[in-house]
Amino acid sequence: MKLIAAVLSLAVASLAITDAAPSPIGHAVPLIRNVHHKKNFHAQIAKLAHRYPELKLNTNATMSLAATGGVPLTDVGPDSEYYGQVSIGSPAQKVLLDFDTGSSDIWFPTSTCTTAACKAHHRFNSAKSSTYKKDGRKWNISYGDGSTASGILGSDMVSVGGISVRQTIGLATSESTQFAQSKQDGLFGLGFSTIESVSGVKSFMDSAIAAKALAKPVVSVFLPSVRRNGGKGGQYLFGAIDKTRYTGALTYVPVTRQGYWQVAIQDIAYGSTSLGQQSQGIIDTGTTLIIVGNTAAAAIHKKIAGSKNDASVGGWTVPCSLTKSKASISFKMGGKQFAVPLADLAWSPIQDGSKTCFSGVQGGQDGLWILGDVFIKNNYCVFSKANPPSVGIAPAKY
Secondary structure: OOOOOOOOOOOOOOOOOOOOOOOOOOEEEEEEEOOOOOOOHHHHHHHHHHHOHHHOOOHHHHOOOOEOEEEEEEEOOOOOOEEEEEEEOOOOEEEEEEEEOOOOOEEEEEOOOOOHHHHOOOOEOHHHOOOOEEEEEEEEEEOOOOOEEEEEEEEEEEEEOOEEEEEEEEEEEEEOHHHHHOOOOEEEEOOOHHHOOOOOOOOHHHHHHHOOOEOOOEEEEEOOOHHHHOOOOOEEEEOOOOHHHEOOOOEEEEOOEEOOEEEEEOEEEEOOEEOOOOEEEEEOOOOOOEEOOHHHHHHHHHOOOOOEEEOOOOEEEEEHHHHHOOOEEEEEEOOEEEEEEHHHHEEEEOOOOOOEEEEOEEOOOOOEEEEOHHHHOOEEEEEEOOOOOEEEEEEEOO
């Protein structure tokens, strides 16, 4: 769905916290790991254009009471993609959605959709909901890989992690065959209202804030790491911040443009050595990898022995032995450096049994970098819609 992007990592509103420390007041969604999932680098890179068609990605280059609430997540693969359960209508009908800070629409198939892709998923039956209201406006989305979805808008009660608000939703009456392979039924966008596919529609966060349904105008994200904690305990927390999930203090980085959660990336460093690279960037839970410009990707991999920009496999590769490295790269935002261990750059073997891995950092995105799950699983992120909006970041605590 939407670009499961360089791999979609969606996270659902707060995952149930299983640690001994008490959960903050809020609404969360539990995350469950799918141990049968196998990573597919080429599928993820192909979906970059799917996710951000307007950015013209160069994929050929490399590839009621104010409250809080969380949503349990399902980890579709080792730190690759997450989805969670959302309730729609009255009585509630359950759908599995990607929680995605890189988009704003909420959409899923309706019961009147009879395409193979729709039939492969949970379909919402508006006739069975007493709170459903017709809208009638049409919507459609098309992606760079040729996949499409279209249908009509409606509105109903949307409940996630215990927070329930009336929300405009996209009901897909047609989906192209590409969506049939997705584990999730649709998308739950957490971006700004300005990038809704239909002008004038409010995002879920804006609707919840207007309804005073959130104790704080934030959604906080802790993505689990298979390497660091077995991939357990992921959390999307609406309306609160879980101080047990990070170390030190949050650094709030101003949003430079409201649409995506766009911020200024002031530098990249290898260890303590500046690489002299900077750009605007998106912090995006819906993308798995880190996608930077070609020059920045080359500067990072130049420091990694055995790395290669390998046209035969379609991207940057690194030795799989990097999983044992204690070194790190870091991204400077708000005057602070936020680390990504080199161990997480050995993303997936290029084929079963290979000692060469696809890198968790790829190039091809000059002008607007994307900090996806490889970054977020190492750094707790608070997406704040306070005035002015910002992203709070601190090293994740496992």
